[in-house]
Amino acid sequence: xLKKIRLYDRDKVDFGTLLYPPPQMSALLFxxxxxxxxxxxxxxxxxxxxxxxxxxxxxxxxxxxxxxxMIILIFSAMASGAVILCSQYIGHGDYKTGxxxxxxxxxxxxxxxxxxxxxxxxxxxxLLRLIFGKIEPVVMENALCYFSITALxxxxxALFQAGSAFLRAGGNSACPMKISVCSNGLNAVGNLIFIxxxxxxxxxxxxxxxxxxxxxxxxxxxxxxxxxxxxVLRDYLSIxxxxxxxxxxxxxxxxxxxxxxxxxxxxxxxxxxxSAMGTMAIAAQAVTNILEYISGIFGIGVxxxxxxxxxxALGAGRKEEARYYIVKCTKLGFAGTLLSCILMFALAGPIxxxxxxxxxxxxxxxxxxxxxxxxxxxxxxxxxxxxxGLQAGGDVRFSMIMSTLSMWGARxxxxxxxxxxxxxxxxxxxxxxxxxxxxxxxIFTLRFLSGKWIHxxxxxRKV
Numbered sequence: 141x142l143k144k145i146r147l148y149d150r151d152k153v154d155f156g157t158l159l160y161p162p163p164q165m166s167a168l169l170f171x172x173x174x175x176x177x178x179x180x181x182x183x184x185x186x187x188x189x190x191x192x193x194x195x196x197x198x199x200x201x202x203x204x205x206x207x208x209x210m211i212i213l214i215f216s217a218m219a220s221g222a223v224i225l226c227s228q229y230i231g232h233g234d235y236k237t238g239x240x241x242x243x244x245x246x247x248x249x250x251x252x253x254x255x256x257x258x259x260x261x262x263x264x265x266x267l268l269r270l271i272f273g274k275i276e277p278v279v280m281e282n283a284l285c286y287f288s289i290t291a292l293x294x295x296x297x298a299l300f301q302a303g304s305a306f307l308r309a310g311g312n313s314a315c316p317m318k319i320s321v322c323s324n325g326l327n328a329v330g331n332l333i334f335i336x337x338x339x340x341x342x343x344x345x346x347x348x349x350x351x352x353x354x355x356x357x358x359x360x361x362x363x364x365x366x367x368x369x370x371x372v373l374r375d376y377l378s379i380x381x382x383x384x385x386x387x388x389x390x391x392x393x394x395x396x397x398x399x400x401x402x403x404x405x406x407x408x409x410x411x412x413x414x415s416a417m418g419t420m421a422i423a424a425q426a427v428t429n430i431l432e433y434i435s436g437i438f439g440i441g442v443x444x445x446x447x448x449x450x451x452x453a454l455g456a457g458r459k460e461e462a463r464y465y466i467v468k469c470t471k472l473g474f475a476g477t478l479l480s481c482i483l484m485f486a487l488a489g490p491i492x493x494x495x496x497x498x499x500x501x502x503x504x505x506x507x508x509x510x511x512x513x514x515x516x517x518x519x520x521x522x523x524x525x526x527x528x529g530l531q532a533g534g535d536v537r538f539s540m541i542m543s544t545l546s547m548w549g550a551r552x553x554x555x556x557x558x559x560x561x562x563x564x565x566x567x568x569x570x571x572x573x574x575x576x577x578x579x580x581x582x583i584f585t586l587r588f589l590s591g592k593w594i595h596x597x598x599x600x601r602k603v
Contacts, residue, residue, distance in 0.1 A: 146589075148463035158461065159231070160449050164311075165468075168448065171317035172308065173441030173476075177434070178320040204287045207268070211256060213403070215298040218249045219305035221393035223444075224451045224532050226309035230370050231455025242306050242371045244385045246299065248393075253298035260291045282342045289346030296353040303360035303373075308448050310370025319359045327352035392536050399540040406547040410555050414566050424504035425566045427497060431505075432512050435484040438476030439521050442469045443528030450532035459594055466529035466588060473521035485513040508570055515574050523580035526588050535593035542583045551576035 155161075160168060222245040229238035260267065264287055268280065304316035327348045334344025364373040414425045446469040453462040488509045492502040531539050555572035558564040564571075587593055 217396035227451035228455035231452035473525035519577035
């Protein structure tokens with residue numbers, strides 16, 4: 141007889157004293173999901189509005205956004221370290237150390253973001269040519285313009301991500317959502333003015349993004365000054381480096397940053413492969429990427445909220461409750477991803493018409509959306525949602541190694557093989573992605589069942 145798989149021990153979970161019973165869980169997760177949706181819509185609005193300028197413009201924005209996404213994910217790794225550690229301290233009741241940890245994160249994130257911005261601006265031409273190879277001169281010209289302006293927004297975006305993480309660590313996810321609503325509204329208005337009113341093309345889209353991100357960081361820092369919340373930040377100029385605390389943040393942030401960076405770098409390699417297929421393929425892939433990403437927003441939002449729940453539970457010494465949250469949120473991820481994929485497939489046609497996408501690109505995009513809608517609900521949730529919980533338990537090194545190997549050994553390898561050997565179009569990207577999702581699902585399921593993911597930060601944490 142087969143042994144029943146033990147997801148968590150119900151007898152060791154006191155459902156009457158959960159840190160996050162269903163109402164509080166919903167109150168935490170819903171704003172995060174909305175916030176992630178709004179953040180993705182910012183890129184979507186840029187792409188849709190720029191698409192009316194021409195295929196060269198949308199191709200340039202797509203290529204640069206793929207590079208920007210890699211840089212942004214590296215910054216978000218610091219925010220992940222912040223939410224994990226601050227949530228553990230809050231769960232333990234040590235608010236003083238949690239607040240000091242937050243101050244060190246602000247200093248570290250700002251230093252890294254400014255450095256990346258300066259280096260990016262100095263070497264932007266060589267960087268874009270190195271990553272994307274030989275692309276049409278008009279596309280490269282637009283890409284350089286878009287990158288130069290959006291790179292200025294890195295410090296503001298990095299600080300906003302960190303500030304939002306501090307609020308979520310205390311269970312306040314509604315505030316970042318409200319700020320994102322306002323930021324996206326400002327971005328849309330800015331695009332209308334700069335792109336259509338002043339006929340600034342891709343530079344107009346970049347300016348709208350820059351201004352909206354400046355607003356976002358100002359707003360979140362104002363909210364963090366308010367007393368009575370778990371994390372309160374004031375007197376920024378008085379922050380001085382505390383290297384032991386910085387080291388603890390980097391212990392989680394660096395592996396997560398490497399994982400995010402390598403993951404996105406692999407996507408850039410794939411993107412450079414697509415960029416050699418011509419403007420039509422680039423445009424089709426660009427829109428498909430956005431639609432596919434939006435279909436995963438629900439699961440990403442659930443995963444981000446899961447980090448707070450698991451970290452607080454471990455900080456309070458409630459191991460089985462942490463396991464319960466991972467199981468519960470993974471189930472939510474399956475349901476949400478299925479509904480999201482169906483919805484995005486239904487909206488794909490109208491969105492392509494609204495964007496004015498050329499007929500050939502639109503047909504290719506719809507072909508790829510059929511593939512995504514059939515496969516993603518089955519593989520994606522298990523390959524990503526549990527991993528957020530494992531990282532909250534401090535298992536970031538394992539996640540970094542396995543995610544990197546899966547990305548390069550499955551996704552990138554299969555995509556390049558199909559393109560080079562069979563001259564397959566952008567569909568090869570998704571075949572590689574499906575294989576990657578399947579491998580990740582197996583790896584992280586087995587890791588969760590083993591229970592080894594709890595040991596790293598939880599056992600070594602000293603308060």
